[in-house]
Amino acid sequence: MTSPATQEFLDALYLVAVAAEAMSAALIAGRRSMDWVGVCLLGCVTALGGGSVRDILLDHHPLSWVAQPHLLLVAGGAALATIAIARAAHRLRGIFLFLDAVGLVLFTVIGCNVALGLGSPTIVVLAAGMITGCVGGVLRDILCNEIPLLFRAELYATVSVLTGALYLYVLRLAVPHDLAIAVAMLAGLALRLLALRYGWSMPKFVYTRDLH
Amino acid sequence: MTSPATQEFLDALYLVAVAAEAMSAALIAGRRSMDWVGVCLLGCVTALGGGSVRDILLDHHPLSWVAQPHLLLVAGGAALATIAIARAAHRLRGIFLFLDAVGLVLFTVIGCNVALGLGSPTIVVLAAGMITGCVGGVLRDILCNEIPLLFRAELYATVSVLTGALYLYVLRLAVPHDLAIAVAMLAGLALRLLALRYGWSMPKFVYTRDLH
Amino acid sequence: MTSPATQEFLDALYLVAVAAEAMSAALIAGRRSMDWVGVCLLGCVTALGGGSVRDILLDHHPLSWVAQPHLLLVAGGAALATIAIARAAHRLRGIFLFLDAVGLVLFTVIGCNVALGLGSPTIVVLAAGMITGCVGGVLRDILCNEIPLLFRAELYATVSVLTGALYLYVLRLAVPHDLAIAVAMLAGLALRLLALRYGWSMPKFVYTRDLH
Numbered sequence: 357m358t359s360p361a362t363q364e365f366l367d368a369l370y371l372v373a374v375a376a377e378a379m380s381a382a383l384i385a386g387r388r389s390m391d392w393v394g395v396c397l398l399g400c401v402t403a404l405g406g407g408s409v410r411d412i413l414l415d416h417h418p419l420s421w422v423a424q425p426h427l428l429l430v431a432g433g434a435a436l437a438t439i440a441i442a443r444a445a446h447r448l449r450g451i452f453l454f455l456d457a458v459g460l461v462l463f464t465v466i467g468c469n470v471a472l473g474l475g476s477p478t479i480v481v482l483a484a485g486m487i488t489g490c491v492g493g494v495l496r497d498i499l500c501n502e503i504p505l506l507f508r509a510e511l512y513a514t515v516s517v518l519t520g521a522l523y524l525y526v527l528r529l530a531v532p533h534d535l536a537i538a539v540a541m542l543a544g545l546a547l548r549l550l551a552l553r554y555g556w557s558m559p560k561f562v563y564t565r566d567l568h
Numbered sequence: 569m570t571s572p573a574t575q576e577f578l579d580a581l582y583l584v585a586v587a588a589e590a591m592s593a594a595l596i597a598g599r600r601s602m603d604w605v606g607v608c609l610l611g612c613v614t615a616l617g618g619g620s621v622r623d624i625l626l627d628h629h630p631l632s633w634v635a636q637p638h639l640l641l642v643a644g645g646a647a648l649a650t651i652a653i654a655r656a657a658h659r660l661r662g663i664f665l666f667l668d669a670v671g672l673v674l675f676t677v678i679g680c681n682v683a684l685g686l687g688s689p690t691i692v693v694l695a696a697g698m699i700t701g702c703v704g705g706v707l708r709d710i711l712c713n714e715i716p717l718l719f720r721a722e723l724y725a726t727v728s729v730l731t732g733a734l735y736l737y738v739l740r741l742a743v744p745h746d747l748a749i750a751v752a753m754l755a756g757l758a759l760r761l762l763a764l765r766y767g768w769s770m771p772k773f774v775y776t777r778d779l780h
Numbered sequence: 781m782t783s784p785a786t787q788e789f790l791d792a793l794y795l796v797a798v799a800a801e802a803m804s805a806a807l808i809a810g811r812r813s814m815d816w817v818g819v820c821l822l823g824c825v826t827a828l829g830g831g832s833v834r835d836i837l838l839d840h841h842p843l844s845w846v847a848q849p850h851l852l853l854v855a856g857g858a859a860l861a862t863i864a865i866a867r868a869a870h871r872l873r874g875i876f877l878f879l880d881a882v883g884l885v886l887f888t889v890i891g892c893n894v895a896l897g898l899g900s901p902t903i904v905v906l907a908a909g910m911i912t913g914c915v916g917g918v919l920r921d922i923l924c925n926e927i928p929l930l931f932r933a934e935l936y937a938t939v940s941v942l943t944g945a946l947y948l949y950v951l952r953l954a955v956p957h958d959l960a961i962a963v964a965m966l967a968g969l970a971l972r973l974l975a976l977r978y979g980w981s982m983p984k985f986v987y988t989r990d991l992h
Contacts, residue, residue, distance in 0.1 A: 385719070386775025393726055394719030395773050408625065413832065415841040417627040425691035439773045446777045479849035494923075499706075501715045503925045507809070507818030514817055561819050561863045563810025565870045597931070598987025605938055606931025607985050620837065629839040637903035651985045658989045711918075713927045 362534040366462070373462050374427060375434035376455030377403040381496050382438035383445055383452075388500055392436065398499060399435025400428055406492035410467050410484050414474055453552060461544035464489040464516045465537055468523055478524065485520035486513055511551040514558060519544030574746040578674070585674050586639060587646035588667030589615040593708050594650035595657055595664075600712055604648065610711060611647025612640055618704035622679050622696050626686055665764060673756035676701040676728045677749055680735055690736065697732035698725055723763040726770060731756030786958045790886070797886050798851060799858035800879030801827040805920050806862035807869055807876075812924055816860065822923060823859025824852055830916035834891050834908050838898055877976060885968035888913040888940045889961055892947055902948065909944035910937055935975040938982060943968030 358366065378399030385395040404421050411419045421427040438445065445452075467488025471481040490506050490513050497504040506512050523540035527533070550556065570578065590611030597607040616633050623631045633639040650657065657664075679700025683693040702718050702725050709716040718724050735752035739745070762768065782790065802823030809819040828845050835843045845851040862869065869876075891912025895905040914930050914937050921928040930936050947964035951957070974980065 382773070383775055386773040388715060388720075389772050389774045390715075390719045391770035391772045393770050394716075397725065398719060412624055412836055413843060414846065419625060421695075422626065422688065422692050425689045425695075428691055428695060442773070442775050445775070476846065477849045479852055480846050483845075483849075483852060498710060498922060499716060499719065501713065501925065503812060503814075504818075504923060507814045507822060507923065508812075513821065558815035558817050560813050560815045561806070561810040561866070562813045563807055563866050563869070594985070595987055598985040600927060600932075601984050601986045602927075602931045603982035603984045605982050606928075609937065610931060624836055631837060633907075634838065634900065634904050637901045637907075640903055640907060654985070654987050657987070710922060711928060711931065713925065 358533050358537065362537070366537070369458065369462055370466070371430055372455065373459035374403045374430050376452065377459050377492060378431040378434040379438045380452055380456055382435040383442070384496065384500060385435075386439070386442060392439065395435050395439060396432040398496060399438075400431045401499065402492045402496040403431040403434075404428070404492070405495040406463055406488045406490060407467070409491045409495075410470065410487045413487065414471060414476070414480075414484060416470055416474060454549070457545055457548040457552070458541075460489045460512065460516060460548060461519045461541045463492075464519045464544065465523055465541060468520050481524060482517055482520045485523075486516040489513075489516040489519075508560075511547065511556055511558065515544050515548045515551065518547065570745050570749065574749070578749070581670065581674055582678070583642055584667065585671035586615045586642050588664065589671050589704060590643040590646040591650045592664055592668055594647040595654070596708065596712060597647075598651070598654060604651065607647050607651060608644040610708060611650075612643045613711065614704045614708040615643040615646075616640070616704070617707040618675055618700045618702060619679070621703045621707075622682065622699045625699065626683060626688070626692075626696060628682055628686060666761070669757055669760040669764070670753075672701045672724065672728060672760060673731045673753045675704075676731045676756065677735055677752060680732045693736060694729055694732045697735075698728040701725075701728040701731075720772075723759065723768055723770065727756050727760045727763065730759065782957050782961065786961070790961070793882065793886055794890070795854055796879065797883035798827045798854050800876065801883050801916060802855040802858040803862045804876055804880055806859040807866070808920065808924060809859075810863070810866060816863065819859050819863060820856040822920060823862075824855045825923065826916045826920040827855040827858075828852070828916070829919040830887055830912045830914060831891070833915045833919075834894065834911045837911065838895060838900070838904075838908060840894055840898060878973070881969055881972040881976070884913045884936065884940060884972060885943045885965045887916075888943045888968065889947055889965060892944045905948060906941055906944045909947075910940040913937075913940040913943075932984075935971065935980055935982065939968050939972045939975065942971065 381399045381402035382395045385398045390398065400421075404419075404427060408419050408421070411417065441448075464485040468481050468485040470488075471484035476484065493512070494504040494506055497506075519540050522543055523536055526536040526539050529536075593610045593614035594607045597610045602610065612633075616631075616639060620631050620633070623629065653660075676697040680693050680697040682700075683696035688696065705724070706716040706718055709718075731752050734755055735748055738748040738751050741748075805822045805826035806819045809822045814822065824845075828843075828851060832843050832845070835841065865872075888909040892905050892909040894912075895908035900908065917936070918928040918930055921930075943964050946967055947960055950960040950963050953960075
């Protein structure tokens with residue numbers, strides 16, 4: 357169990373991460389000249405889609421935003437607020453990328469915890485973490501009619517899987533739960549920020565022959 | 569409770585709306601030179617996808633077409649029939665747009681009712697209505713490899729949310745259920761048709777700076 | 781009931797089909813220069829997505845890969861192995877297409893069996909078979925930002941529906957279950973291979989008028 361203080365901190369951080377994911381999505385919506393409704397919807401799908409897909413796959417109901425509908429207001433509101441501050445968004449770019457990285461590792465740990473609570477096997481726990489951390493962005497890219505960035509760039513999914521694996525490993529050392537969360541999230545965050553800073557990426561598979 | 573006569577009318581209208589959504593989807597499939605199987609599948613996904621996504625998100629089983637498989641025949645059959653009458657389709661354009669608008673408000677009210685029956689909070693009821701009314705078209709656009717029209721044009725999602733909100737408001741006035749349904753649907757239908765007629769749309773969010 | 785020997789054969793064939801679907805998806809990922817993580821994820825989604833969507837629609841939990849997580853290793857491993865043997869992939873093209881056809885009819889029969897086990901009506905059984913056989917490829921095409929091949933080409937969905945229908949028909953003749961599976965799969969496989977060989981396809985619906 358996490359301590360009450362840690363849980364409160366994680367709950368607050370979760371709201372910040374949901375808002376940050378929605379704001380990033382709103383900027384991408386703006387690049388495609390979506391209308392305000394589209395901005396709002398894309399923000400909600402991006403911020404809450406990963407957890408929703410995880411819960412549907414694991415039959416874990418009710419979904420987070422069905423049980424806590426204020427999450428829809430946070431995500432939709434943050435997306436709309438982005439329109440107002442769009443002029444300043446460019447200067448806030450660093451903060452966005454940082455909060456997006458926080459969201460990635462936090463969502464991953466939350467996803468692992470849901471699967472752990474359901475007694476899932478290790479591979480499924482890692483998959484649940486990665487789905488929670490990454491699928492929101494995949495849905496965003498599908499709705500924007502693009503090949504998901506996840507499949508092509510940066511150590512996004514890799515950071516998520518490594519964060520989950522480290523979290524499970526530290527948990528088994530019988531250290532306090534809070535410590536396991538802190539270690540996994542900080543390590544994952546560091547790796548993601550380093551990958552962004554130095555442009556690290558996985559090798560690409562390039563196949564140019566005709567398939568048919 | 570709706571009166572039996574109203575329920576019968578709504579059930580009949582539902583079949584008409586399912587067929588109309590499938591036929592609109594079929595015309596879009598024809599624009600992309602899909603084969604007959606693709607036309608049939610796109611019709612089913614468009615007409616029944618919104619309700620299916622709502623039921624999956626709310627854990628409301630069985631899905632409509634699992635419990636009432638004739639809905640698959642209505643949607644698939646209507647899509648295929650569109651191929652036969654394609655030459656006349658252009659002249660029927662006004663009827664299609666009208667029936668599509670009927671489908672939007674009817675699906676919205678049905679979706680709200682499902683969430684109300686599950687005791688969902690107000691925001692989730694509105695979301696369920698909008699998902700039922702709009703997601704079929706989003707799936708259609710994804711399968712046609714386009715940015716969903718919903719995110720870019722006309723008051724489609726807005727009409728759905730306003731229809732749902734009006735429905736909930738009138739329900740609380742302790743008027744007969746039938747009246748609440750009629751008021752919400754007629755007002756939503758009027759708004760949608762006016763939006764089509766006068767090209768009303770939400771303001772767009774245009775953001776042109778590089779994100780990375 | 782299938783005999784134990786048949787069940788063992790089908791289980792082994794299922795693993796081969798999962799690997800084959802993942803390898804085909806990997807080659808398509810390579811054509812889009814995805815990175816290794818993308819190749820791995822696209823392989824898993826393609827190979828296991830059809831069954832997952834079927835189970836979500838029918839509320840049949842746990843999903844196959846949640847109950848048998850080694851399926852994720854088989855699919856992901858096969859996709860990654862494809863990178864190593866990519867140079868030889870062109871010469872293995874015939875084998876890929878054959879195994880893909882085996883996967884189509886096998887997945888179809890498995891999907892029908894799941895729906896039969898849930899007591900679904902006939903149309904839903906056929907839909908479950910087709911979803912299991914075809915939706916993995918649809919998800920693959922969506923993630924690759926293409927109009928699904930299923931909607932445009934070859935007798936893919938048609939083979940699946942006919943395989944399912946023949947399976948249900950033979951089952952009603954009160955022959956042994958093993959025989960029904962063998963007849964349906966072999967007939968479906970033959971039809972699919974003939975369609976590939978002779979380029980059979982469904983007629984297309986071409987509609988060129990403006991919709992709006």
